[in-house]
Amino acid sequence: xxxxxxxxxxxxxxxxxxxxxxxxxxxxxxxxxxxxxxxxxxxxxxxxxxxxxxxxxxxxxxxxxxxxxxxxxxxxxxxxxxxxxxxxxxxxxxxxxxxxxxxxxxxxxxxxx
Amino acid sequence: xxxxxxxxxxxxxxxxxxxxxxxxxxxxxxxxxxxxxxxxxxxxxxxxxxxxxxxxxxxxxxxxxxxxxxxxxxxxxxxxxxxxxxxxxxxxxxxxxxxxxxxxxxxxxxxxxxx
Numbered sequence: 501x502x503x504x505x506x507x508x509x510x511x512x513x514x515x516x517x518x519x520x521x522x523x524x525x526x527x528x529x530x531x532x533x534x535x536x537x538x539x540x541x542x543x544x545x546x547x548x549x550x551x552x553x554x555x556x557x558x559x560x561x562x563x564x565x566x567x568x569x570x571x572x573x574x575x576x577x578x579x580x581x582x583x584x585x586x587x588x589x590x591x592x593x594x595x596x597x598x599x600x601x602x603x604x605x606x607x608x609x610x611x612x613x
Numbered sequence: 614x615x616x617x618x619x620x621x622x623x624x625x626x627x628x629x630x631x632x633x634x635x636x637x638x639x640x641x642x643x644x645x646x647x648x649x650x651x652x653x654x655x656x657x658x659x660x661x662x663x664x665x666x667x668x669x670x671x672x673x674x675x676x677x678x679x680x681x682x683x684x685x686x687x688x689x690x691x692x693x694x695x696x697x698x699x700x701x702x703x704x705x706x707x708x709x710x711x712x713x714x715x716x717x718x719x720x721x722x723x724x725x726x727x728x
Contacts, residue, residue, distance in 0.1 A: 536719075543617075543703055543719035544656075589656065598669050601646075601717065603656040 502527045502597045506590050506604035513580055513611050521575040521607045523564075523590035531594035533557075533566055533573040534601070538587045547575075547588070580611045615640065617706050617720035625726045631692040634723045638685050638706030644668075645687040646717060647679060650701040659702075662687055691725075699727045 507522040525531065532551045536544040548557030553568035564575045573590060590604040618637045626632050638645050646669075647659040658671040662681035679689040685706075691698055701724050705717040 541721075543619075543721045544705075545719065546716055549716070600658045600661070600669055600671070601648075601656075602658075605655045 502531065502592060502594060502602040504590050504592055504602055504604035506588075506607050508605070508607070510608040510610060513609070515581060515611055515613055516579045517611075519575070519577045519580045519584070519609065521588055521590075521609070523573045523575065523604060525571050525573065525590075525592050527571075527592055527594045527602075528596040529594050531592040533564070534591040534593070535562070535564055535573070535575050536589040536591060536603075538589065538606070540586070544589065580609075582611050582613050585609060585611045617704055617718055619702075619704050619720040619723050621723060622721065623724045623726075625728060626694050627728055628694055628696060630694050631690060632694060632725060633688050633690045634702055634704075634725070636687045636689075636704030636706075636720060638687070638704075639718055642706035642708050642718075643685050644707045644709065645681055645685065646705045646707075647687070647689050648703040648705065649673075650703055650722070651699070656703070659689065694727045696727050698725065700725060 503526045505524050534549045535547040537547045538544050548559040550557040550566035556565045562577045564573050587606045587608050589606045591601050620635045644663045646661040650656045661669040665681045676692045681687045701722040703722045704720045707717045709715045
């Protein structure tokens with residue numbers, strides 16, 4: 501079945517540091533890949549997505565590239581801010597799983613001023 | 614355009630009781646999905662409704678049920694509550710049912726605590 505593996509947190513960074521959160525997946529067929537962000541006390545917000553191999557999703561300075569050869573979708577941001585402190589979830593959806601979203605465990609990121 | 618709304622935001626119940634949570638999707642959205650979020654199990658899919666029909670179901674016991682009304686609003690019900698049902702229940706809506714790339718928009722969730 502489908503599964504998503506994220507690097508474990510928590511991750512603590514200083515402002516303006518470079519952030520990488522690793523995400524790898526297992527799925528049959530051609531899944532779509534997503535990154536969601538959850539700020540304290542809130543629901544999930546879609547951060548970015550990619551629907552086919554080599555697609556790059558980007559939003560708010562975050563980027564992730566769909567790498568089919570390595571089954572990865574790593575999230576990166578070049579210069580983080582305190583406001584980026586949140587929990588980040590990698591997720592996938594595929595036809596083989598009836599389009600249900602499968603989430604990774606989440607990575608807690610804390611950015612210190 | 615208003616986002617997904619969930620009521621109530623917080624709920625405290627006792628073991629053995631039942632609870633009903635409500636979700637109002639974004640106007641025009643016909644698909645509503647429910648997820649359970651716990652520290653131990655993470656985010657798990659409960660079920661999805663489209664046009665008042667359950668189209669997909671996760672691996673949860675029959676105590677968890679749901680329904681969708683003609684205006685696309687959805688409710689989920691948990692009967693005979695257990696301590697392990699304490700969680701954040703998230704609702705997500707989308708315009709379409711099928712397809713890899715359609716986006717789901719999440720509500721703020723209902724925090725259920727079972728004592």
